[in-house]
Amino acid sequence: MLKLPLRLVKQRLSWLPSSLVFGFLLLALVLGDTRPAVAIPSPSLHVRAIPAFARKYGMPCSACHEAWPKLNNFGQTFKDNGYQMMNDRDAPIFQQAAYWPVAFRITPNWHRESVNRTDITNPATTLTTEGQLTTHGFDLSGMDILAAGTLAKNISFLLVPSADNTGAFHFESANVRFDNLLRSSWLNVKVGKFELDNIISEKRILTLSNNGGLYQIYHFVPIGDINGFGLGDNQLGAELSGHSKNDYTRYSVALLSSNDGNVGLSNGHGYDTYLTFSQAFEAGSLGLQRVGAFAYVGRAPTYASLTAGGSATADGLGQKSFYRAGFYGLWYIKKLDFMTMYTHAAESAFLGTGTAAFADLPAGARGPIWNGGMIETHYTFNPQFVLINRYELIRMSRQALATNSGNLGDIDSLTFGYRYYPFMSSRAGFAFHNEYSIVRQRGVAPISATDVTSSSVFLGFDFIF
Amino acid sequence: MSAHKIAKSLFLTAAALLTIPGLVTGQQMESHMGKLTGHADSGKQLYFRFCWGCHGFRGDGSGENWLATGNYPTQPYLNIQPRNFDAAVFKCRSTPTGTLPTDEDLYNSVGRGFVMTNMPSWISITNQQRADLVAFIKSFSPRFKSEKPGDPIKVPAEPKVTVESIKHGQELFQKLECWKCHGPEGRGDGPSASTLTDSNDQPIRPYNFAVGSRFKCGATNHDLYKIFMTGLDGTPMPSFADVIKPEDGWDLVHFLRTLQVTNKSPELALWESTKEGAEQIASRKIHGTATGSGINQ
Numbered sequence: 001m002l003k004l005p006l007r008l009v010k011q012r013l014s015w016l017p018s019s020l021v022f023g024f025l026l027l028a029l030v031l032g033d034t035r036p037a038v039a040i041p042s043p044s045l046h047v048r049a050i051p052a053f054a055r056k057y058g059m060p061c062s063a064c065h066e067a068w069p070k071l072n073n074f075g076q077t078f079k080d081n082g083y084q085m086m087n088d089r090d091a092p093i094f095q096q097a098a099y100w101p102v103a104f105r106i107t108p109n110w111h112r113e114s115v116n117r118t119d120i121t122n123p124a125t126t127l128t129t130e131g132q133l134t135t136h137g138f139d140l141s142g143m144d145i146l147a148a149g150t151l152a153k154n155i156s157f158l159l160v161p162s163a164d165n166t167g168a169f170h171f172e173s174a175n176v177r178f179d180n181l182l183r184s185s186w187l188n189v190k191v192g193k194f195e196l197d198n199i200i201s202e203k204r205i206l207t208l209s210n211n212g213g214l215y216q217i218y219h220f221v222p223i224g225d226i227n228g229f230g231l232g233d234n235q236l237g238a239e240l241s242g243h244s245k246n247d248y249t250r251y252s253v254a255l256l257s258s259n260d261g262n263v264g265l266s267n268g269h270g271y272d273t274y275l276t277f278s279q280a281f282e283a284g285s286l287g288l289q290r291v292g293a294f295a296y297v298g299r300a301p302t303y304a305s306l307t308a309g310g311s312a313t314a315d316g317l318g319q320k321s322f323y324r325a326g327f328y329g330l331w332y333i334k335k336l337d338f339m340t341m342y343t344h345a346a347e348s349a350f351l352g353t354g355t356a357a358f359a360d361l362p363a364g365a366r367g368p369i370w371n372g373g374m375i376e377t378h379y380t381f382n383p384q385f386v387l388i389n390r391y392e393l394i395r396m397s398r399q400a401l402a403t404n405s406g407n408l409g410d411i412d413s414l415t416f417g418y419r420y421y422p423f424m425s426s427r428a429g430f431a432f433h434n435e436y437s438i439v440r441q442r443g444v445a446p447i448s449a450t451d452v453t454s455s456s457v458f459l460g461f462d463f464i465f
Numbered sequence: 466m467s468a469h470k471i472a473k474s475l476f477l478t479a480a481a482l483l484t485i486p487g488l489v490t491g492q493q494m495e496s497h498m499g500k501l502t503g504h505a506d507s508g509k510q511l512y513f514r515f516c517w518g519c520h521g522f523r524g525d526g527s528g529e530n531w532l533a534t535g536n537y538p539t540q541p542y543l544n545i546q547p548r549n550f551d552a553a554v555f556k557c558r559s560t561p562t563g564t565l566p567t568d569e570d571l572y573n574s575v576g577r578g579f580v581m582t583n584m585p586s587w588i589s590i591t592n593q594q595r596a597d598l599v600a601f602i603k604s605f606s607p608r609f610k611s612e613k614p615g616d617p618i619k620v621p622a623e624p625k626v627t628v629e630s631i632k633h634g635q636e637l638f639q640k641l642e643c644w645k646c647h648g649p650e651g652r653g654d655g656p657s658a659s660t661l662t663d664s665n666d667q668p669i670r671p672y673n674f675a676v677g678s679r680f681k682c683g684a685t686n687h688d689l690y691k692i693f694m695t696g697l698d699g700t701p702m703p704s705f706a707d708v709i710k711p712e713d714g715w716d717l718v719h720f721l722r723t724l725q726v727t728n729k730s731p732e733l734a735l736w737e738s739t740k741e742g743a744e745q746i747a748s749r750k751i752h753g754t755a756t757g758s759g760i761n762q
Contacts, residue, residue: 058529059518060517062515063518073590074515074589076589077589085585085586086585086586087578087583087585087586088581089581089583245586245588246588282593284593285507287591288590383513426518426529
């Protein structure tokens with residue numbers, strides 16, 4: 001009599017995972033249909049998790065990542081040591097000659113994108129109207145080739161040729177790093193193209209959809225602004241950084257070309273500065289907490305000089321200033337953790353209104369100012385399953401033009417999902433990824449100037465080898 | 466008794482166990498380091514995040530990086546089989562040879578890591594997490610349930626470094642035949658070096674003093690003193706506690722420091738200031754390498 005109910009329970013339990021998956025999908029589709037939505041830039045998959053390191057050191061992904069690609073403090077320490085464990089076995093002399101420090105990552109996926117108000121031109125009548133646009137289907141993410149490791153003791157490199165999902169390549173990262181100068185972990189220098197020292201790393205973001213695969217707060221610029229800078233974009237320059245042995249205390253100072261990471265010196269010849277500092281502290285059995293602050297002070301061009309008969313940009317000119325500053329916290333309550341961030345940003349009125357520096361500003365123009373906040377929650381049930389939720393909001397504090405509505409461009413973004421890693425080894429990584437993300441931006445509909453809401457549903461098979 | 470009643474009894478028993486935490490957690494292994502108390506249940510989660518790849522699911526040192534068939538390491542860096550926690554034989558202790566280490570010994574080992582092996586330093590996880598890991602590591606071996614750790618050895622205060630103490634240490638190095646394994650210049654290339662095996666019957670290399678600054682169980686003179694007074698259990702390195710006097714131990718420490726020709730130390734500086742010492746060090750430095758530690762390993 002006891003066996004029958006147990007069998008039934010087992011049968012029902014076996015349906016549980018698939019029911020959860022399809023339940024989530026159904027929920028996402030329903031929500032997607034009722035809350036359609038924006039023209040936010042699509043992220044390609046420039047995210048970091050390097051199983052070449054796992055293979056080199058024989059450690060499972062979970063040793064360095066809370067859930068890959070997001071680093072834990074041990075992984076952050078490894079990175080900050082220049083990809084070294086500091087056990088005198090890091091130099092290439094200890095590697096097998098056949099060892100190849102390269103990994104590949106791509107995510108075949110099915111996704112659905114919907115925007116409630118966008119301009120649609122009827123090909124028959126050539127009339128443009130505002131309407132909802134929904135697309136869905138199977139697709140690919142971009143691909144990263146991640147090559148990284150040590151060239152010698154205390155000299156390391158990172159090279160990331162990346163392709164978007166059409167296969168067009170560029171160098172996402174390419175840098176060389178000198179560590180433990182003067183035998184001190186407080187002195188490390190990196191030169192090349194690299195991610196800014198953001199502890200809340202967009203390159204290690206746990207969400208992948210078009211809407212959710214980026215931090216809005218890192219890329220926002222006001223409506224009409226011509227500054228292409230993004231805190232989440234990799235930059236070209238040199239960085240001096242340091243950390244305590246356990247990485248609880250960290251700092252970095254970077255000198256960067258004012259070109260938002262674009263190669264070829266075509267976007268001006270100014271220099272920006274980025275400063276970060278963070279401090280971690282232990283809170284008993286709750287875990288390691290961290291607070292930090294950052295400030296980016298930069299300049300961006302307002303017009304370009306042209307060459308080749310006006311068809312190519314020769315130089316970015318008329319540079320005007322902008323800054324981003326903020327602070328953040330990583331808060332752990334055992335398996336539950338919160339990432340919180342606040343940013344304050346301001347730009348020159350020339351950038352905010354898209355006015356060339358040699359021209360007169362529109363009447364009443366002033367530098368736009370805005371603030372942003374983010375809270376991202378993770379529940380790491382175990383190293384193989386993590387639930388993710390994120391809410392971001394961005395609020396304009398001052399519009400560049402007084403005639404603009406006070407909330408023009410304001411953003412609210414909600415993302416939630418989960419990642420399930422069926423296996424955890426020191427050889428390769430694989431995650432089943434489900435996510436829903438919705439973004440609303442105020443007053444940006446192309447014709448009616450009402451709010452635009454976009455949504456993304458993403459089901460992916462995220463693998464890296 | 467009907468199946469229904471059996472099920473009901475089982476359910477009530479389970480509910481009672483779960484609602485009386487003392488009955489469940491009372492058998493959990495704990496570790497104690499000062500004010501820190503580690504818990505095995507928390508340590509288990511950490512173990513299966515950080516450690517199992519090398520130490521294995523059963524803690525027997527046969528993780529996926531150490532293939533059971535032929536004991537051939539799949540990682541070129543895994544030159545020493547990861548610790549078998551089931552055997553509870555540990556190299557780095559403050560306790561006499563053959564005894565269990567203290568919780569603090571294990572805690573320090575996790576935090577320090579093991580130089581020239583694949584075991585990194587885990588100082589970047591929290592103190593509580595390291596304590597929890599120690600508690601869980603202890604749960605692999607029945608020895609920790611039936612035996613108490615040995616009493617930590619007494620380390621006398623270190624006397625002042627003198628040329629005489631270094632010379633006496635050099636004599637002890639010869640007399641105790643340390644050179645047979647570690648080599649006459651401390652390069653780990655003595656006549657017995659190639660024949661040595663550990664308790665897993667794996668080949669093991671003696672420590673090469675000529676490279677690096679850290680030892681297997683620490684970096685200080687105090688750590689070095691403890692190494693040869695407690696021995697490194699599971700390796701051919703014996704305990705000399707019954708062979709030499711404590712003051713002789715410090716003389717040996719002072720001499721061994723002079724073998725670390727690439728590592729600045731007061732002992733090396735003093736020894737180099739003598740004619741005999743300067744000649745020795747100059748000849749040893751010729752064999753040093755510009756590429757840093759480990760190239761001769």
